[in-house]
Amino acid sequence: MKVIDLRSDTVTRPTPAMRQAMAEAEVGDDVFGEDPTVNALQARSAALLGKEAALFVPSGTMANQLAIRTHTEPGDEVIIEGSSHPFNYEGGATAALSGVQFFTLPGRRGILEASQIEAAIRPPDHHYPRTRLVCLENTHNRGGGSIFPLEKILEIAGVARDRGLALHLDGARLFNACVATGIKPAEYARHFDSVSFCLSKGLGAPVGSLLAGSAAFIDRAHRFRKMFGGGMRQAGILAAAGLYALDHHIERLEEDHRHARLLAQGLAGFPGVEVKPEEVETNMVFVRVTDRPAAELARALREQGVLLLATARDTIRCVTHLDVSEADIHDALARITEWLHHAG
Numbered sequence: 603m604k605v606i607d608l609r610s611d612t613v614t615r616p617t618p619a620m621r622q623a624m625a626e627a628e629v630g631d632d633v634f635g636e637d638p639t640v641n642a643l644q645a646r647s648a649a650l651l652g653k654e655a656a657l658f659v660p661s662g663t664m665a666n667q668l669a670i671r672t673h674t675e676p677g678d679e680v681i682i683e684g685s686s687h688p689f690n691y692e693g694g695a696t697a698a699l700s701g702v703q704f705f706t707l708p709g710r711r712g713i714l715e716a717s718q719i720e721a722a723i724r725p726p727d728h729h730y731p732r733t734r735l736v737c738l739e740n741t742h743n744r745g746g747g748s749i750f751p752l753e754k755i756l757e758i759a760g761v762a763r764d765r766g767l768a769l770h771l772d773g774a775r776l777f778n779a780c781v782a783t784g785i786k787p788a789e790y791a792r793h794f795d796s797v798s799f800c801l802s803k804g805l806g807a808p809v810g811s812l813l814a815g816s817a818a819f820i821d822r823a824h825r826f827r828k829m830f831g832g833g834m835r836q837a838g839i840l841a842a843a844g845l846y847a848l849d850h851h852i853e854r855l856e857e858d859h860r861h862a863r864l865l866a867q868g869l870a871g872f873p874g875v876e877v878k879p880e881e882v883e884t885n886m887v888f889v890r891v892t893d894r895p896a897a898e899l900a901r902a903l904r905e906q907g908v909l910l911l912a913t914a915r916d917t918i919r920c921v922t923h924l925d926v927s928e929a930d931i932h933d934a935l936a937r938i939t940e941w942l943h944h945a946g
């Protein structure tokens with residue numbers, strides 16, 4: 603029985619063609635700036651986002667943490683949505699590595715309003731931390747793979763500009779938003795001082811993220827990358843997978859979105875779960891489990907070869923990706939139906 607792994611889009615394995623590109627990559631020592639494939643990926647990523655420069659880093663976490671460290675000084679405050687990745691799922695790195703604190707705001711499916719941000723900015727008084735940075739997430743993971751509307755980004759960027767704040771985008775899944783809306787990556791990126799995106803999620807590469815911004819910003823981030831231990835040597839092997847992913851795996855994200863809609867529509871009729879197919883904007887489906895703990899359902903379905911992630915007591919997340927076909931979605935739905943039938 604084939605295992606259908608819907609826990610995350612990070613579980614994809616490099617395709618044979620991607621592995622071929624990795625094997626053939628020209629490499630050098632990237633700490634000396636001499637890896638031609640890393641340099642090509644950085645230049646390509648900067649161009650794609652309309653930024654002056656970009657830096658290849660091992661993970662999305664490092665990209666976000668470098669951005670925060672680069673934009674701030676210890677004692678500063680960062681405004682961020684309360685279910686965001688950097689606040690919840692990066693091991694408290696911001697406190698440990700940057701010595702700054704978060705001011706969290708409640709979003710609607712991860713989406714913040716400019717007025718909320720405006721109200722959270724501290725007055726210039728020595729009692730207060732200095733508000734320095736706003737971080738947004740697009741697509742928003744815990745928001746349900748939700749897309750940050752461009753007009754809201756514009757309003758927030760206006761507030762940040764007027765109040766002298768830097769603006770960072772955690773674009774781990776930015777290309778999902780681009781494919782779903784038809785908005786170009788640079789159209790999103792132009793409103794931000796820095797943007798990160800991941801190669802290792804929907805794009806299907808095994809490792810790596812990019813951080814982009816002005817040349818001066820990336821120069822400062824480069825120093826912190828060294829400090830955080832993210833300087834890699836013959837990293838061109840990994841960058842080659844990234845270049846391959848940018849060439850071949852962006853447009854196909856639309857398939858993942860279609861599969862997520864199919865899955866949501868299929869699950870919507872099942873007893874014991876609540877799904878809102880109309881809320882599926884990209885490659886994620888969040889399911890509310892109403893008749894048992896979500897972890898129990900995930901455990902039971904694992905035995906049927908369907909892997910899902912319990913993200914809360916009553917919530918399961920399903921993510922579609924490169925290694926899940928339309929047939930797999932139908933198969934997963936059939937196995938779930940079968941199990942529910944027997945479980946009564």
Ligand SMILES: Cc1ncc(COP(=O)(O)O)c(C=O)c1O
Nearest residue numbers: 661662663664687739743772774
């Ligand atoms: C929105 C978001 N940002 C950042 C990250 C961190 O990426 P990584 O796992 O490569 O550190 C993730 C990981 O899932 C994510 O979903």
